[in-house]
Amino acid sequence: MSMAVADASQSSCSSMVADIRLYAPDYEPHVQSERMLLSRGTLPAESRDSRGAYVAAALIPNPIWRKPSESEQSMISSVDAPNDRRFVAVLRLFGTQQLESFRPSINSLWLMTREDERVFLHPLVVALLGRLKLYAHHTERLQYTGLTFDPPGLETVSIDASRKYVGLHVDYWDRKPLSERHSSPSRLCVNIGTESRHLLYMNVGLERMAVMLREANVEPAEEPAHLARQFMSSFPAYPVIRLLIEPGEAYIAPTEYIIHDASSAEASGRTQHLAFRSDFRIQEIVHR
Template sequence: MKKLKSGIKIYSDHNGGTLQINSGVIHHTQQMPNEFIFRGEKFLQQYEPEAHLPKRDWRTLNPQEYKIINGDHKNKKDYNSVFTGELPENIRRLFNELDLGTATSEEEVFDKFRQNKEMVDEINISVNEFLQHISLAPFRFMSLATNFANSEIVSLDRRKLSEGQSIADLQFIGVHKDSSKDMTLHTAHRFGNRITFNLGKESRYLLVMNLSMRQAYNMIRKEIDLKENEVTNKNITSYFLKLFPDYPMLKIEHKPHHFYIAPTDNCFHDGSTLGSRSLDIVMIYLGKFLI
């Protein structure tokens, strides 16, 4: 396993979940596919051709590793920090009353929001007040979405599901970085971060490498000739995961009614619901959040 570098720091509140580390990534063809769950039925996960997945050898960090990744509040920025915490009590209470945990599909989740307009208005007010206290700039709602239970990784491009295809045909993306419009590899750190609420009834997980894009780029440039290989915002994930498959990933528990904040434009990551049996429900806002 490649030695863990000092890079993106992890900040967890006193009630934070488990934190684990593994020995890197593997191309999806090199390990048995996982079975995700939808409405009680199991489907083998399919992947995009270049998809790399976290290795399954998760373990607890040793003291030296923990010291490297633990947030020390030095040079803390929105683009070099991951935060986890519990939503305020008033927001948790409102989401409990909305009873999202009984939903078994994305449409049922949306129905609960449509059928409880007054409560949703109250949620929006409370969430906006909370976000204003931790935001360095204007923020915006991105999405209310669901993911399958027991999904080793969750990111996929639903737009690629052609007419006549079923859930079993979905192709998961694998470890990746997000990309905002007009972003370049060298401006990824300027695009802020996102906060994700876990509105489901079981823990989910953030899978992340603690390297910024600048760090990843500098590692790549020592291995290949950049005059012959153009490394861009679009292809840096492919280059890095092939060159450094043994760089470790972190697995950060994201408990129900907790949040995480992460610079997903500026790090390799994915989500996971492995081990769960119920629908994963998330609400996401984009901004420049800092705690």
């Protein structure tokens, strides 16, 4: 699927806020900016979905993308390690050769359920958790949430029980109320495939969304999914960040607290990732 990229000089800058920061210790700020694009806001999925593949009222990124301005980059990224859960991080866990060495054994993970403790004895998982310790620790039990393959060419990849795509959303693993969402576990997704994939997200937490809605004279909903839709409908020009996640890289994100999804739109083959949940805390990087 082709991707339209707008000239930033010809695009009106949206009013982004500095809320959920990106921490990518393996990349200098100028490199980080080259690994991301911003959408021209969001739009109804039905405007691009002729097959009825999306749920009703789903929203997706406007597929016209541009590079962030310097001021936007400063609101998105931080060179300082975050001291709470309200962050997105990109971490390089494996080089290409090391990841390929695990390729013959990856399919055995399909035979293990989310509750199967043998997952944590798999050589790939042992290696990735060992590497993760150089960047972060977790204060809660690590929960395995599965191995997933996604076909190429998808603007968003998440589906519901009816096998329809849900578009941009907040997760509902713990179903905590809005007031407790900031304390929900974060999600660790490791790209173990041979194709790059992209994390899509808005750098605004649910609490900040509620504040912005009130400032716009809109009473925010208490239910998180409704609040997220309210925000996108009330601020349709607010950009979605499209962040490159290459093979061997992982992202950590508070997916029950931010609007997000993933994309395989630029992949030429299926993408593949492992996912876990916990209370991840980033530590200052000294030597990796």
